[in-house]
Amino acid sequence: MNHTTPLLQLSSICKQFGGLSALSDVSLHIRRGEIYGLIGPNGAGKTTLFNVITGLYQPGAGEFQFNGARYQACKPHVLAKAGIARTFQNIRLFANLTALENVMIGRHLRTRAGVFGALLRNRATRDEERAITGRARELLRYVGIEKPAQTLAKHLSYGEQRRLEIARALATDPLLLALDEPAAGMNATETASLKTLLQTIRASGITVLLIEHDVKLIMGLCDRVAVLDYGKKIAEGVPEQVRKDPAVIAAYLGQETPRPQAGEGQG
Amino acid sequence: MKFNSKSKSLLAALAIALLLLPFVTEALLGRGWVRIVDFAMLYIMLALGLNIVVGLAGLLDLGYIAFFAVGAYCYALTGSPHLALAFPMAFPDGVHLSFWIVLPLAALVAGGFGVLLGAPTLRLRGDYLAIVTLGFGEIIRIFLNNLNAPINLTNGPQGIGRIDPVSVASVPLNITQNIFGIALPSVHLYFYLFLACTVLVILVSQRLERSRIGRAWMAIREDEIAAGAMGINTRNLKLLAFAMGAMFGGASGALFAGFQGFVSPESFSLMESIMVLCMVVLGGMGNIAGVILGGVLLAVLPEVLRHGVVPLQQALFGKTVVDPESLRMLLFGGALIVMMLYRPAGLLPSRVRRRELDTDEAAEKV
Numbered sequence: 001m002n003h004t005t006p007l008l009q010l011s012s013i014c015k016q017f018g019g020l021s022a023l024s025d026v027s028l029h030i031r032r033g034e035i036y037g038l039i040g041p042n043g044a045g046k047t048t049l050f051n052v053i054t055g056l057y058q059p060g061a062g063e064f065q066f067n068g069a070r071y072q073a074c075k076p077h078v079l080a081k082a083g084i085a086r087t088f089q090n091i092r093l094f095a096n097l098t099a100l101e102n103v104m105i106g107r108h109l110r111t112r113a114g115v116f117g118a119l120l121r122n123r124a125t126r127d128e129e130r131a132i133t134g135r136a137r138e139l140l141r142y143v144g145i146e147k148p149a150q151t152l153a154k155h156l157s158y159g160e161q162r163r164l165e166i167a168r169a170l171a172t173d174p175l176l177l178a179l180d181e182p183a184a185g186m187n188a189t190e191t192a193s194l195k196t197l198l199q200t201i202r203a204s205g206i207t208v209l210l211i212e213h214d215v216k217l218i219m220g221l222c223d224r225v226a227v228l229d230y231g232k233k234i235a236e237g238v239p240e241q242v243r244k245d246p247a248v249i250a251a252y253l254g255q256e257t258p259r260p261q262a263g264e265g266q267g
Numbered sequence: 268m269k270f271n272s273k274s275k276s277l278l279a280a281l282a283i284a285l286l287l288l289p290f291v292t293e294a295l296l297g298r299g300w301v302r303i304v305d306f307a308m309l310y311i312m313l314a315l316g317l318n319i320v321v322g323l324a325g326l327l328d329l330g331y332i333a334f335f336a337v338g339a340y341c342y343a344l345t346g347s348p349h350l351a352l353a354f355p356m357a358f359p360d361g362v363h364l365s366f367w368i369v370l371p372l373a374a375l376v377a378g379g380f381g382v383l384l385g386a387p388t389l390r391l392r393g394d395y396l397a398i399v400t401l402g403f404g405e406i407i408r409i410f411l412n413n414l415n416a417p418i419n420l421t422n423g424p425q426g427i428g429r430i431d432p433v434s435v436a437s438v439p440l441n442i443t444q445n446i447f448g449i450a451l452p453s454v455h456l457y458f459y460l461f462l463a464c465t466v467l468v469i470l471v472s473q474r475l476e477r478s479r480i481g482r483a484w485m486a487i488r489e490d491e492i493a494a495g496a497m498g499i500n501t502r503n504l505k506l507l508a509f510a511m512g513a514m515f516g517g518a519s520g521a522l523f524a525g526f527q528g529f530v531s532p533e534s535f536s537l538m539e540s541i542m543v544l545c546m547v548v549l550g551g552m553g554n555i556a557g558v559i560l561g562g563v564l565l566a567v568l569p570e571v572l573r574h575g576v577v578p579l580q581q582a583l584f585g586k587t588v589v590d591p592e593s594l595r596m597l598l599f600g601g602a603l604i605v606m607m608l609y610r611p612a613g614l615l616p617s618r619v620r621r622r623e624l625d626t627d628e629a630a631e632k633v
Binding site for chain 1: 471474475477478479480481482483485486489490492493494495496497498499500501502507511
């Protein structure tokens with residue numbers, strides 16, 4: 001694979017819900033190994049874009065390329081196999097299964113045992129099961145929640161649930177980890193440790209796409225940032241540059257002529 | 268699975284108890300009760316099959332008995348003189364295949380019907396799925412009821428009789444056999460056959476549950492969208508769950524046909540589907556031991572009422588005031604309501620559900 005090509009390239013993605021245009025003509029690209037931020041006011045279409053990339057919605061028009069291959073109208077599991085893993089804005093864990101089992105399910109994609117393997121429980125299947133459990137424990141340790149491995153997911157604390165979602169997504173061996181507001185509802189300490197975790201993940205070679213409301217986190221973490229407003233991309237670039245963009249300031253603070261002090265309110 | 272010595276001796280004791288069960292039952296309650304125990308085993312196999320669909324994959328199926336019917340008619344048609352009526356030229360004596368050939372075939376055919384039911388219902392969940400599956404169950408029963416014209420395939424409501432008994436190593440199980448000097452009547456022989464099958468079904472369920480496939484089913488049950496995002500092919504795995512459940516149903520259906528020697532559509536009514544579902548729910552959805560307990564209770568309870576209530580009423584009032592059949596439904600409904608109020612996770616909740624209820628209680632205490 002040519003490593004100078006972008007990992008993900010969106011071209012003119014459109015998505016309509018009835019008469020409402022949730023995404024119109026959005027194009028962007030994410031380079032390998034970067035942390036890419038996606039920000040915008042509520043209802044700007046960030047999560048819709050996420051759902052298009054992960055196969056939950058089919059784009060109305062446009063297409064995207066991931067890791068050199070073109071995808072159009074694909075099921076979520078196909079994109080997961082291609083290497084896109086995600087978390088959800090409103091946490092969607094397997095609530096009545098343990099933390100360990102949640103991560104083990106993430107390994108489904110990269111393992112093979114079928115019905116006959118399960119019934120015969122031959123050496124290959126047993127070895128695979130051991131590898132799944134081992135990798136799952138490793139990932140729980142990696143995100144810092146190895147202690148409650150046998151706790152039901154729904155009984156974990158909020159911050160632990162967010163981390164468990166990341167561990168589960170990492171279990172699919174992704175090339176691109178897409179996180180939908182991972183810091184939502186976290187306090188300052190939790191956000192700081194999340195930031196460290198994301199930096200570690202990036203250092204391990206995984207590209208990160210991040211939707212976030214916490215502008216401070218985005219600015220401190222991302223290599224590049226895109227801003228969506230009313231389904232359109234209004235700005236893209238390095239955080240410093242985007243932050244000073246008048247269109248961005250207007251989108252966040254209203255349509256009036258942007259005043260200089262408005263930008264500070266964002267920082 | 269590893270057993271320590273304590274659970275090993277427990278298992279051995281259980282095995283001996285089960286081997287002696289038909290003799291003890293016959294000595295204490297009479298031979299009729301051994302037959303009831305045999306039926307209880309069939310119900311356990313059915314309930315374990317349904318547990319895969321409902322308990323693991325979370326797909327509410329109200330037409331499960333249809334697969335039992337498919338399996339039963341598979342053996343009824345291929346192990347009886349009946350087909351001579353429809354095709355006298357091709358099969359002058361009917362078809363008499365060996366039970367052991369038909370058993371896997373019946374499972375496969377039922378599995379095929381499972382996929383047939385699963386395919387159009389992939390997008391449905393919960394109550395919507397329940398209604399479609401209910402309709403499917405009725406369609407199968409009505410077909411069986413009416414496929415006696417223009418070609419007499421199923422003999423309609425009269426059903427198919429004179430089905431060949433099951434033979435093990437060319438020893439037919441429908442007559443008393445002397446084995447090692449012990450006279451084993453037919454019901455005892457079938458008991459041992461069903462016991463072996465039930466043990467096999469339990470092992471298969473257990474292994475499926477603790478496998479990659481079982482985890483994927485549970486993921487679909489918990490959150491289908493998240494399961495898809497984790498790379499689980501939800502379509503294929505839901506079809507697989509329907510097919511596996513249906514195969515269990517079909518195999519027990521073939522056993523049922525061989526045991527009874529007679530099948531008719533009325534054995535496969537909606538009530539039977541609901542009965543099997545109740546066994547799963549009452550015992551503890553998703554928990555194998557719970558499902559077995561539910562199966563035993565619900566299969567034996569009606570017989571207890573039938574044999575206990577009438578004499579009791581005769582003794583008390585001198586006549587039968589309440590028909591045991593209606594009393595059965597009353598008790599049954601009442602028991603379900605009480606269960607849902609006080610033990611919503613079933614008599615023996617699954618490992619995970621139990622833990623969850625415990626911690627909820629602990630949380631309440633704090």
